[in-house]
Amino acid sequence: MLTVKDLAVNYGAIQAVKGVSFEVHRGEIVTLIGANGAGKSTLLKTISGLMRPKAGQITYLERPLDRLSAPQIVRAGISQVPEGRHIFPGLSVQENLQMGAFGQRDRAVFNETLQTVYDYFPILKKRRTQDAATLSGGEQQMLAMGRALMAHPQLMLLDEPSMGLAPIFIQEIFTIIQAINQAGTTVLLIEQNARQALKIADRGYVLASGQVKLSGSGAALLANPDVQRAYLGG
Numbered sequence: 001m002l003t004v005k006d007l008a009v010n011y012g013a014i015q016a017v018k019g020v021s022f023e024v025h026r027g028e029i030v031t032l033i034g035a036n037g038a039g040k041s042t043l044l045k046t047i048s049g050l051m052r053p054k055a056g057q058i059t060y061l062e063r064p065l066d067r068l069s070a071p072q073i074v075r076a077g078i079s080q081v082p083e084g085r086h087i088f089p090g091l092s093v094q095e096n097l098q099m100g101a102f103g104q105r106d107r108a109v110f111n112e113t114l115q116t117v118y119d120y121f122p123i124l125k126k127r128r129t130q131d132a133a134t135l136s137g138g139e140q141q142m143l144a145m146g147r148a149l150m151a152h153p154q155l156m157l158l159d160e161p162s163m164g165l166a167p168i169f170i171q172e173i174f175t176i177i178q179a180i181n182q183a184g185t186t187v188l189l190i191e192q193n194a195r196q197a198l199k200i201a202d203r204g205y206v207l208a209s210g211q212v213k214l215s216g217s218g219a220a221l222l223a224n225p226d227v228q229r230a231y232l233g234g
């Protein structure tokens with residue numbers, strides 16, 4: 001579904017991604033794990049069109065993505081849930097969700113999608129008229145995921161969804177990611193919480209210093225002594 005080949009991305013003179021290749025197949029949950037600064041966020045931003053590659057190719061459903069704008073990439077079926085949520089303060093929860101449905105003019109489809117999002121996240125329905133800025137961190141993460149779902153993605157990109165959340169919310173977010181995947185959305189998940197991410201992933205890639213160092217099934221990487229030592233706390 002998504003093929004990233006020999007991708008290189010720079011910030012000025014800094015090489016953040018140095019020739020990375022990986023694949024995401026339809027229906028999978030694939031995770032990219034790695035320490036701070038490994039290049040994970042840069043990779044995701046490049047796939048979603050927020051940054052341009054210096055070299056390499058990104059192909060989605062046999063089409064090159066590199067020349068599409070970020071809105072065109074969303075319309076092609078890829079939605080990103082950004083690191084830090086980036087919800088719109090001053091707008092209600094429901095208005096935030098509406099922002100994710102841009103381009104959707106059919107009221108019936110919109111209402112149906114909204115209901116699906118509220119089924120995943122009942123707390124958002126309860127808080128739908130509330131200013132999004134008043135939500136807790138976990139609720140804001142749910143809102144960011146709900147907003148991405150409003151665009152009907154075939155592929156959902158998640159950047160550190162568990163960051164800064166209480167353990168009870170972390171568990172809930174990972175359970176919902178699995179449910180979204182089982183309902184048909186392919187998932188590319190970036191996480192520092194490597195244990196949780198590998199547990200739900202079909203496959204994973206370990207990134208370090210802008211390069212892929214290891215790859216394998218989620219279970220194989222969880223069992224790998226090097227991965228355990230470096231990313232799973234021994």
Ligand code: ATP
Pocket residue numbers: 011014015016034035036037038039040041042043192
């Ligand atoms: P984190 O979990 O901390 O976000 P990451 O694996 O997502 O880490 P990136 O944010 O992609 O890593 O960063 C990769 C490299 O690019 C790092 O060396 C980082 O310092 C550098 N970098 C990231 N953003 C910028 C920027 N705006 N300007 C210059 N260098 C940057």
